[in-house]
Amino acid sequence: MQPEELIQGICDGKLRALAKAITLIESQRPEDQQATASILEAVLPRTGSSLRIGISGVPGAGKSTFIEAFGMYLLQQGKRVAVLAVDPSSQLSGGSILGDKTRMEELSRQECAFIRPSPSGETLGGVARKTRESMLLCEAYGFDVIIVETVGVGQSETAVASMVDFFLLLQLPGAGDELQGIKKGVMEIADGIVVNKADGDNVERARLAARQMENALHIMTPKSPSWTVPVELVSALHKSGMDLVWQMLQDYLEAMRASGEFEQKRKNQAVDWMWSTVMDNLKYAFSTHPKVAAALPELQRSVAEGVTTPGIAARKLLEVFRRPM
Amino acid sequence: MQPEELIQGICDGKLRALAKAITLIESQRPEDQQATASILEAVLPRTGSSLRIGISGVPGAGKSTFIEAFGMYLLQQGKRVAVLAVDPSSQLSGGSILGDKTRMEELSRQECAFIRPSPSGETLGGVARKTRESMLLCEAYGFDVIIVETVGVGQSETAVASMVDFFLLLQLPGAGDELQGIKKGVMEIADGIVVNKADGDNVERARLAARQMENALHIMTPKSPSWTVPVELVSALHKSGMDLVWQMLQDYLEAMRASGEFEQKRKNQAVDWMWSTVMDNLKYAFSTHPKVAAALPELQRSVAEGVTTPGIAARKLLEVFRRPM
Numbered sequence: 156m157q158p159e160e161l162i163q164g165i166c167d168g169k170l171r172a173l174a175k176a177i178t179l180i181e182s183q184r185p186e187d188q189q190a191t192a193s194i195l196e197a198v199l200p201r202t203g204s205s206l207r208i209g210i211s212g213v214p215g216a217g218k219s220t221f222i223e224a225f226g227m228y229l230l231q232q233g234k235r236v237a238v239l240a241v242d243p244s245s246q247l248s249g250g251s252i253l254g255d256k257t258r259m260e261e262l263s264r265q266e267c268a269f270i271r272p273s274p275s276g277e278t279l280g281g282v283a284r285k286t287r288e289s290m291l292l293c294e295a296y297g298f299d300v301i302i303v304e305t306v307g308v309g310q311s312e313t314a315v316a317s318m319v320d321f322f323l324l325l326q327l328p329g330a331g332d333e334l335q336g337i338k339k340g341v342m343e344i345a346d347g348i349v350v351n352k353a354d355g356d357n358v359e360r361a362r363l364a365a366r367q368m369e370n371a372l373h374i375m376t377p378k379s380p381s382w383t384v385p386v387e388l389v390s391a392l393h394k395s396g397m398d399l400v401w402q403m404l405q406d407y408l409e410a411m412r413a414s415g416e417f418e419q420k421r422k423n424q425a426v427d428w429m430w431s432t433v434m435d436n437l438k439y440a441f442s443t444h445p446k447v448a449a450a451l452p453e454l455q456r457s458v459a460e461g462v463t464t465p466g467i468a469a470r471k472l473l474e475v476f477r478r479p480m
Numbered sequence: 481m482q483p484e485e486l487i488q489g490i491c492d493g494k495l496r497a498l499a500k501a502i503t504l505i506e507s508q509r510p511e512d513q514q515a516t517a518s519i520l521e522a523v524l525p526r527t528g529s530s531l532r533i534g535i536s537g538v539p540g541a542g543k544s545t546f547i548e549a550f551g552m553y554l555l556q557q558g559k560r561v562a563v564l565a566v567d568p569s570s571q572l573s574g575g576s577i578l579g580d581k582t583r584m585e586e587l588s589r590q591e592c593a594f595i596r597p598s599p600s601g602e603t604l605g606g607v608a609r610k611t612r613e614s615m616l617l618c619e620a621y622g623f624d625v626i627i628v629e630t631v632g633v634g635q636s637e638t639a640v641a642s643m644v645d646f647f648l649l650l651q652l653p654g655a656g657d658e659l660q661g662i663k664k665g666v667m668e669i670a671d672g673i674v675v676n677k678a679d680g681d682n683v684e685r686a687r688l689a690a691r692q693m694e695n696a697l698h699i700m701t702p703k704s705p706s707w708t709v710p711v712e713l714v715s716a717l718h719k720s721g722m723d724l725v726w727q728m729l730q731d732y733l734e735a736m737r738a739s740g741e742f743e744q745k746r747k748n749q750a751v752d753w754m755w756s757t758v759m760d761n762l763k764y765a766f767s768t769h770p771k772v773a774a775a776l777p778e779l780q781r782s783v784a785e786g787v788t789t790p791g792i793a794a795r796k797l798l799e800v801f802r803r804p805m
Binding site: 192195196199202203284287288291342367368370371374375421422423425426428429430432433434436437438441454455458459460461462463464465466467468469470472473477 | 517520521524527528609612613616667692693695696699700746747748750751753754755757758759761762763765766779780783784785786787788789790791792793794795797798
């Protein structure tokens with residue numbers, strides 16, 4: 156299909172066109188990048204009205220069960236839901252999240268839901284870019300809510316938080332050692348926390364975990380002066396508490412829209428994205444410059460061994476980079 | 481003085497030569513940069529054996545009183561101590577930390593101590609580079625302990641943590657609201673925490689703060705598998721608890737050296753520094769490129785308003801940058 160057909164198909168709500176356009180975004184071929192750019196530019200005016208939600212949590216927190224339960228709840232509210240994923244490990248592992256649609260069997264069978272596994276890519280930057288662009292296509296298509304799941308490898312939470320309106324952290328019942336899985340800085344980027352598996356014998360432990368989260372949140376600087384991060388208990392398995400999560404989101408949106416932070420955050424995210432794309436490209440051009448690439452291993456070793464100062468090594472590399480070839 | 485004289489002076493333990501060489505590092509003049517590079521390269525073999533400590537804390541935590549008390553304690557142990565600072569706001573405020581030596585009156589009068597205010601610089605990157613390089617000169621001169629103070633503006637803690645062996649966070653007695661001053665991610669980069677002003681009526685509140693810190697630390701992933709971040713109570717005013725802080729440092733060094741993490745951390749810091757210098761330079765070259773600078777405001781506005789995608793804007797800027805002028 157030509158870009159024009161794909162654009163028309165997306166605007167007409169043809170799921171096949173959306174899927175094909177996302178495949179184009181995920182392509183590594185240079186000629187596809189031109190087509191991608193023209194599609195994105197064409198659909199851009201139709202984007203921006205969906206709610207963008209990021210979801211993370213340690214392995215075992217029940218992310219896919221939660222997304223399935225929450226997704227079904229949203230469909231019942233008349234919302235159309237797209238689920239994307241950012242998993243920078245997917246190239247190695249063959250896709251550890253959303254790779255297998257049977258993980259969200261019920262949701263994947265629904266007409267108003269769209270589930271897409273993580274794009275692959277050598278770098279988190281590449282995976283994040285593809286997901287951001289796919290998100291725009293899903294918005295143009297008409298999905299009301301876009302959920303972006305992350306496995307939480309390396310900096311993937313930060314990458315996802317920088318592309319969504321609301322970042323939800325899924326936690327497990329229990330406290331202390333069981334919660335050691337909370338990564339540095341992840342609590343700080345959460346806009347809301349949900350303790351999952353708060354069912355049966357777990358309820359007391361879930362309450363304990365919630366209290367401990369609240370204590371920890373209490374001594375951190377709030378992300379926004381207009382919002383106190385709430386902690387809710389849910390059971391994705393029993394599909395209970397989904398209304399609490401939806402209410403949490405509504406409250407958040409209301410507070411952020413009233414203070415003007417919603418709009419401002421989206422603007423900042425777009426400008427930051429532009430800059431990170433520029434810097435990624437510059438770094439790539441630098442590292443793959445033949446003379447830089449030739450000098451780099453030796454200089455990097457000298458710096459690590461303390462034979463050359465980092466500043467002097469950087470200057471040498473920059474001189475090599477700037478010299479006409 | 482010529483670079484050769486400064487090098488000789490630093491190696492001979494002449495304080496005037498050290499101060500002059502640091503002034504050269506802080507200079508904005510391009511011709512001084514060449515001299516700086518040759519001095520750094522010459523003294524590099526004499527660096528690396530000092531202990532590098534970063535110290536941060538909210539305004540009012542008593543940083544200068546603590547550094548004075550701890551510095552005097554170190555001198556009593558026969559250590560020579562240099563105190564540097566990273567304060568990216570110093571250009572605007574005329575130097576808010578260490579600008580006034582009377583703040584550490586006793587320490588500044590000691591022969592084996594050297595106190596230098598924050599270099600000024602337009603960017604945190606510039607200030608951090610100058611402090612790192614000054615640190616190397618202080619090491620070559622023969623200081624055993626280098627203390628780098630930070631005001632905690634913006635990302636300055638992260639910058640300081642990336643240049644020291646041990647990052648100490650100074651806290652105040654009390655809990656809850658009073659501790660709201662803890663910035664996002666700062667707890668996570670601390671290798672040790674000290675609750676200052678644990679004297680008189682404050683002792684109980686200091687204990688409460690320490691317990692709350694320990695609880696918060698408990699649910700965070702440790703920075704190192706070989707180290708549990710300790711929380712100690714001190715009173716810098718009464719010069720009490722300085723032995724506890726020094727013991728904390730000794731324990732840390734022993735654990736990190738035994739696991740090989742000490743060596744590895746220094747190597748990683750040096751390589752990261754080289755890369756951040758490269759990236760800062762590339763970003764500067766990019767932003768100040770006449771055609772990029774001309775196109776940037778309009779493209780940045782289009783991106784913020786959602787008229788252009790960040791990816792397309794980045795590509796346009798990169799094309800302009802790469803095109804021969």
